[in-house]
Amino acid sequence: MNFPLAQRIAELQPSDIRLMSRECERRGGINLGQGLGDLPTPPLVRDGAIEAILAGHNTYTAPEGVLPLRLAIAGKLLRDNGLSVDPEREIVISSGTTGAFAATLTALLNPGDGIVLMEPYYGYHLNTILLNGLEPQFLTLRQPDFALDEAALRAVIRPYTRALVVCTPSNPSGKMFDADELALIGRVADEHDLLVISDEIYEYISYDGRSHISPATVDRLGKRTVSIMGFSKTFSITGWRLGYAVAEARLANAINLVNDLLYVCAPSPLQYGVAAGLQAPPEYFQHLRDDYQRKRDILCNGLHEAGLTPLVPQGAYYVLADIGHLGFADAKTAALAILEQTGVASIPGSSFYRGSEGERLLRFCFAKDDATLHEAVKRLRQLRA
């Protein structure tokens, strides 16, 4: 049947993530491309979910999630983010951070609205924006530190701009927005009456003693920010599909209407598992940071030794490496050639930019066990040979 696809499908930006994973699997290589986060799930979380299944928590829940989880999140927001929220009216549990982000865009913005997206961007952000008929307005953060420039930010805003996405710590750059940058976003958002949507899924993965700042705690941003957070990375449960949005009650209510229509609810027993996980002692979160910092250093040192130039991340678990000096025609050719030569898969930087800036970059993920990272680094050194 020659049935035409919806126009919006043609507008989506293709990504090379799946392609690289397939090619890697075909060759039996080491996949440092996709951020699978395939590290052990903490027993507290795993056992909490198993107990909930055995206790019969297997039916639909309220679309905004079960109260024990919302209470645990409200406690966590106060303790770790400095945010005081009403667990009954201001938290919406969703199908991953991805679900919370999608429900937020659909509930709060109209087709044709402009939304500022900083690049390098996370591909799901761009495609969810496109799927909702919104107009992405790209703001390029310059390498190597990806600092936010006031003039560039002001220049991108148009009369139809309604929102701005902040991803901190960022995938793929690992950039963490500092207090001055967030204050600038606060001033500009206030002047132009913008909604700020902050994706903070990597909030607990930060390096070199840096502290994560939640945009909603910044002057002028409290009321106009939807904070999108999740558990995939914090508890290594990317397949559980649990995340949440935090917003003032009127916005949260609209987000929850869409959340209900799209997902009905997040998986019931898994919500209890995560509620248990949020009672983990502070040492759990410190270990998480220390573990990932060690992994970051193994990979960054290895990339350096292999003759690639890592742009050392401040947070999250990816590193962009500059390969401009290696003379490949483009990033995809480079990623495929390096996979062929070393058996290590990465993601072409072109998946994170709409222009040519990404063509000299590859993204490697270090959410892997140390042995796998050491083996990957050993193989990458062959590039020098």
Ligand code: PLP
């Ligand atoms: N947001 C960012 C910036 C990510 O990098 C990812 C996963 O890689 C997600 C959201 C997806 O989160 P979730 O598994 O909670 O849907």
